[in-house]
Amino acid sequence: MARSRQNPGRFLVLLVPYLWLGFFFLAPFLIVLKISLSHDVIAQPPYAPLLDLTQGWQGLKNFFSQLDFSNYALLASDTLYLDSYLQSLRIAAVSTLILLIVGYPIAYAMARAPERLRALLVMAVILPFWTSFLIRIYAWMGILSRGGFLSQLLLYLGLIDQPVEILYTNAAVYIGIVYSYLPFMVLPLYATLEKMDHALLEAASDLGARPIAAFWRVTFPLSLPGVIAGSLLCFIPAVGEFIIPDLMGGSETLMIGKTLWTEFSVNRSWTVSSAVAVVLLAVLIAPILIYQRAEVRSLEAR
Amino acid sequence: MSLATKTPKSLGALRRTFAPWSDPASRPLIRFEKITKRFGDVTAISELSLDIYEREFFALLGPSGCGKTTLMRLVAGFEEPDEGRVLLAGEDLAGVPPHRRPVNMMFQSYALFPHMNVWNNVAFGLKQEGLARAEIAARVEDMLQLVDLAGYERRKSDQLSGGQRQRVALARALVKRPRVLLLDEPLAALDKKLREETQLELMHLQQKLGTTFVIVTHDQEEAMTMADRIAVMEGGRLVQVAAPAEIYEQPNCRYVAAFVGDVNLIEAKVAAIAGSETALVSGSFPSTIRVGQRVDARAGDTVWLALRPEKMRISLAAPAEANANAAQGVVHDIAYLGDFSIYHVRLADGTLLRAAQPNLTRLVERPIGWDDKVYLSWMPDAGVVLSR
Amino acid sequence: MRKGLSFFNVVSLALGFAFLYVPIVLLVIYSFNGSRLVAVWGGFSTRWYRSLLANQQLLDAAWVTLRVAFASATLATILGTLAAIALVRMGRFPGRTLFAGLIYAPIVMPEVITGLSLLLLFVALDLERGFWTVMLAHLSFTLCFVAVVVQARLVSFDRSIEEAAMDLGAPPLTTFFSITLPIIAPAVTAGFLLAFTLSLDDVVIASFTTGPGATTLPIRIYSQVRLGVTPEINAVCSVFIAAVTLVVIVASWVTKRDAFGRERAAQLAAQA
Numbered sequence: 020m021a022r023s024r025q026n027p028g029r030f031l032v033l034l035v036p037y038l039w040l041g042f043f044f045l046a047p048f049l050i051v052l053k054i055s056l057s058h059d060v061i062a063q064p065p066y067a068p069l070l071d072l073t074q075g076w077q078g079l080k081n082f083f084s085q086l087d088f089s090n091y092a093l094l095a096s097d098t099l100y101l102d103s104y105l106q107s108l109r110i111a112a113v114s115t116l117i118l119l120i121v122g123y124p125i126a127y128a129m130a131r132a133p134e135r136l137r138a139l140l141v142m143a144v145i146l147p148f149w150t151s152f153l154i155r156i157y158a159w160m161g162i163l164s165r166g167g168f169l170s171q172l173l174l175y176l177g178l179i180d181q182p183v184e185i186l187y188t189n190a191a192v193y194i195g196i197v198y199s200y201l202p203f204m205v206l207p208l209y210a211t212l213e214k215m216d217h218a219l220l221e222a223a224s225d226l227g228a229r230p231i232a233a234f235w236r237v238t239f240p241l242s243l244p245g246v247i248a249g250s251l252l253c254f255i256p257a258v259g260e261f262i263i264p265d266l267m268g269g270s271e272t273l274m275i276g277k278t279l280w281t282e283f284s285v286n287r288s289w290t291v292s293s294a295v296a297v298v299l300l301a302v303l304i305a306p307i308l309i310y311q312r313a314e315v316r317s318l319e320a321r
Numbered sequence: 322m323s324l325a326t327k328t329p330k331s332l333g334a335l336r337r338t339f340a341p342w343s344d345p346a347s348r349p350l351i352r353f354e355k356i357t358k359r360f361g362d363v364t365a366i367s368e369l370s371l372d373i374y375e376r377e378f379f380a381l382l383g384p385s386g387c388g389k390t391t392l393m394r395l396v397a398g399f400e401e402p403d404e405g406r407v408l409l410a411g412e413d414l415a416g417v418p419p420h421r422r423p424v425n426m427m428f429q430s431y432a433l434f435p436h437m438n439v440w441n442n443v444a445f446g447l448k449q450e451g452l453a454r455a456e457i458a459a460r461v462e463d464m465l466q467l468v469d470l471a472g473y474e475r476r477k478s479d480q481l482s483g484g485q486r487q488r489v490a491l492a493r494a495l496v497k498r499p500r501v502l503l504l505d506e507p508l509a510a511l512d513k514k515l516r517e518e519t520q521l522e523l524m525h526l527q528q529k530l531g532t533t534f535v536i537v538t539h540d541q542e543e544a545m546t547m548a549d550r551i552a553v554m555e556g557g558r559l560v561q562v563a564a565p566a567e568i569y570e571q572p573n574c575r576y577v578a579a580f581v582g583d584v585n586l587i588e589a590k591v592a593a594i595a596g597s598e599t600a601l602v603s604g605s606f607p608s609t610i611r612v613g614q615r616v617d618a619r620a621g622d623t624v625w626l627a628l629r630p631e632k633m634r635i636s637l638a639a640p641a642e643a644n645a646n647a648a649q650g651v652v653h654d655i656a657y658l659g660d661f662s663i664y665h666v667r668l669a670d671g672t673l674l675r676a677a678q679p680n681l682t683r684l685v686e687r688p689i690g691w692d693d694k695v696y697l698s699w700m701p702d703a704g705v706v707l708s709r
Numbered sequence: 710m711r712k713g714l715s716f717f718n719v720v721s722l723a724l725g726f727a728f729l730y731v732p733i734v735l736l737v738i739y740s741f742n743g744s745r746l747v748a749v750w751g752g753f754s755t756r757w758y759r760s761l762l763a764n765q766q767l768l769d770a771a772w773v774t775l776r777v778a779f780a781s782a783t784l785a786t787i788l789g790t791l792a793a794i795a796l797v798r799m800g801r802f803p804g805r806t807l808f809a810g811l812i813y814a815p816i817v818m819p820e821v822i823t824g825l826s827l828l829l830l831f832v833a834l835d836l837e838r839g840f841w842t843v844m845l846a847h848l849s850f851t852l853c854f855v856a857v858v859v860q861a862r863l864v865s866f867d868r869s870i871e872e873a874a875m876d877l878g879a880p881p882l883t884t885f886f887s888i889t890l891p892i893i894a895p896a897v898t899a900g901f902l903l904a905f906t907l908s909l910d911d912v913v914i915a916s917f918t919t920g921p922g923a924t925t926l927p928i929r930i931y932s933q934v935r936l937g938v939t940p941e942i943n944a945v946c947s948v949f950i951a952a953v954t955l956v957v958i959v960a961s962w963v964t965k966r967d968a969f970g971r972e973r974a975a976q977l978a979a980q981a
Contacts (some may be wrong), residue, residue, distance in 0.1 A: 028882070028953040033799055033808075036792035036852070043849035047826035050833055121728075124721035131718055140722070142957070147729045147955045149902075151910045152928050154946040156932050158732035161739060161943075168735055201729065250818060260818020261913055266934060276821045283825065283917075293829070296822050303819070311813040314857075315806070318796070318864060399872055417876045420884075432873035436891045449878030497877065 127207035211245025380548035613701035770808035789855025824917030838920030862896030
């Protein structure tokens with residue numbers, strides 16, 4: 020567009036969402052950071068020091084001098100937190116891997132389906148997502164509980180002789196995460212696979228490659244952008260997942276989202292929970308940036 | 322301009338006398354004044370000046386990347402020049418946005434509005450002008466009649482064939498009665514038969530409405546058939562601007578000679594210039610080549626002789642004319658095109674020349690075949706000597 | 710290699726969709742279970758639906774949830790569409806990377822972080838927590854999803870159509886409203902539905918940012934679910950599922966009918 024035609028209206032289109040996101044997304048992180056460096060008090064709000072701008076420069080200096088890292092020291096000293104972080108990463112990573120193994124065949128089959136069926140299949144994958152996340156977790160709770168459907172089924176098939184409770188174990192958490200996040204893995208994979216030129220596979224076959232070889236050497240490498248997008252889209256939020264471990268996990272399930280929530284609502288320590296959030300963000304910043312760069316790059320590729 | 326203008330007795334009669342570019346008194350409708358346009362590091366157009374006159378059917382011809390589309394978009398208003406001015410009827414168009422220019426464009430992809438039917442597509446531009454409903458309806462109906470789409474008003478663009486979509490795009494632009502219609506590769510998406518029909522339709526339409534048409538194309542046949550004048554472009558510059566016949570028969574350089582039609586280019590040195598004739602020597606030919614024009618060069622300069630294949634005669638016996646140029650060679654290959662046969666003849670020094678002969682009889686077996694020894698001959702004024 | 714579904718493909722699809730849908734089906738079945746215990750089938754009964762209608766708390770929460778979802782989704786659609794336009798159409802302006810980051814990061818950000826940070830913002834601003842804070846919170850994170858959906862559509866949008874409109878005399882704003890917007894409308898609608906669903910569904914962020922009198926349905930359900938599986942919740946969920954399924958079926962029936970008619974006409978045109 021010509022320089023002489025930059026009308027001010029165009030800047031508004033940019034400015035409004037930019038300011039909104041900056042204010043409601045970026046600024047809060049700074050506040051979280053600040054509070055993580057504060058200490059708890061019995062007051063409203065339950066932390067100190069407060070930033071009092073009326074005191075001018077002296078007020079600012081006072082403010083900064085009172086910040087301390089005691090909350091972070093607490094996080095470092097208590098193994099509970101370290102365990103939570105590590106377990107969250109582990110559970111999220113394993114779940115993502117399972118999601119990839121389960122989701123890839125589904126996405127692949129969808130991409131190979133006849134044209135007319137594809138829209139229907141996409142709809143069928145998204146439909147459970149439209150129904151509430153909580154509802155679906157709740158459904159699994161019913162299935163995995165002691166007297167639930169799975170237990171009854173296994174009893175009926177004679178595979179076990181006593182009712183089994185899978186609920187309140189780490190296994191249940193894995194099932195819950197895989198179930199909830201499946202559309203987030205399948206859809207990016209499907210989008211990438213669908214765009215793949217079928218002639219490439221035909222060329223591979225023509226040159227002597229058997230189907231399995233053609234898959235690993237042609238299809239899978241070309242679907243890598245979808246694999247990465249889907250994996251990040253599942254892994255990152257799964258690390259901080261809270262509802263699933265809370266409802267379906269047991270006492271040995273330590274996930275950082277739950278820890279944060281406990282600090283906040285049970286221990287009523289806003290400062291420690293802020294510190295937990297800051298560390299979690301620091302851990303996830305690298306994958307988040309990778310995800311964002313990949314998306315922007317694919318945006319600019321067109 | 323009323324559409325009821327009487328159609329002239331013949332297209333030819335009108336076109337023969339139409340040459341405003343050679344009339345010093347006439348003023349151009351579009352003037353490009355020393356236009357330079359850059360995109361980042363790439364210079365798309367470089368100090369280009371050109372005049373286009375009213376009622377012309379003008380063609381910008383060149384390979385992709387030569388700058389022709391950019392030049393067209395400068396007129397439409399989708400780009401602004403970095404240097405120079407674009408003038409329409411004497412007025413500088415700088416800063417005038419596309420929606421306020423009396424110029425309309427027919428896009429290569431047609432760019433029909435998919436959510437509107439034919440009628441609304443065509444009426445869109447008139448609605449933007451704020452005309453009365455009755456007038457809009459009248460003009461839309463008229464235009465649809467003109468492009469042969471009466472009865473298709475309710476159809477949407479995915480219910481139309483390619484040729485029909487093109488006519489909607491045409492109607493949509495022309496209904497606004499612009500001073501200039503820009504056409505971006507108008508025939509590229511059509512198959513051969515449709516292309517020929519559409520070529521003639523466009524020419525008739527242009528004559529009837531008297532609008533100035535500027536088409537952008539890489540297809541030299543298209544340009545040659547439809548245009549009053551062609552501008553051959555390369556690398557952001559104009560190479561030659563002239564009527565089709567002049568471009569074809571009097572190219573000003575090898576690039577133009579090779580770009581339009583088939584040509585034999587023979588490198589030679591000027592031996593002597595005498596009167597209105599020039600003599601050239603070339604390693605490919607045993608004797609001096611006689612050229613019936615006075616070449617603007619000096620003895621010893623390297624020049625190129627451009628010979629069109631259809632101007633060369635091929636025969637088994639030596640040519641009879643005394644002043645004909647001749648060379649001997651062996652038939653290397655024959656391309657049979659039905660109406661023409663093109664003989665690829667290899668000369669003694671390995672040079673390959675092409676001679677085209679119309680197949681005037683219905684013989685299936687021709688007298689000249691592969692590996693035959695033949696004579697190629699041409700008259701002194703059959704070729705053009707090019708100095709660059 | 711022929712195109713089409715192999716046996717393995719069909720099995721993958723069947724298993725995959727079974728996995729997705731069986732829990733939902735079971736849920737609906739059990740909502741009609743006469744007995745309170747999951748293990749025992751007490752005969753077909755609609756008692757849980759009847760008690761649901763009498764449960765004022767749940768009904769209030771449902772109403773709040775709908776209002777929050779509708780308000781936040783509407784505003785999120787507007788802001789998200791603006792953001793998408795800025796991202797796709799403004800070229801490389803300074804600060805673009807940060808802007809893109811602000812749009813993509815919330816999509817993957819764990820909800821506990823988003824929830825906590827927004828609550829702390831509201832506290833710092835001394836805003837009373839309630840309907841408006843939940844609405845603002847939902848608006849802020851769902852607008853990013855809308856932006857991503859609309860951006861995907863804008864990227865594949867044929868700009869020559871907009872140029873044609875301007876060439877024919879439409880100034881930029883008119884071009885946007887009469888040409889661009891109608892064409893990207895499906896994507897904008899999809900964005901709205903996505904934002905609506907995300908808001909309707911959200912537990913964590915709502916828990917952090919809500920206040921007295923603005924308890925949402927998911928929060929209610931969540932607090933009851935923590936105590937164990939109850940058939941009344943099954944009934945609520947089944948109603949929810951039925952409503953959503955109905956909307957989706959109607960929506961796709963409407964678009965399919967239109968598409969079918971146009972496909973027929975396109976076939977006729979191709980023969981012409």
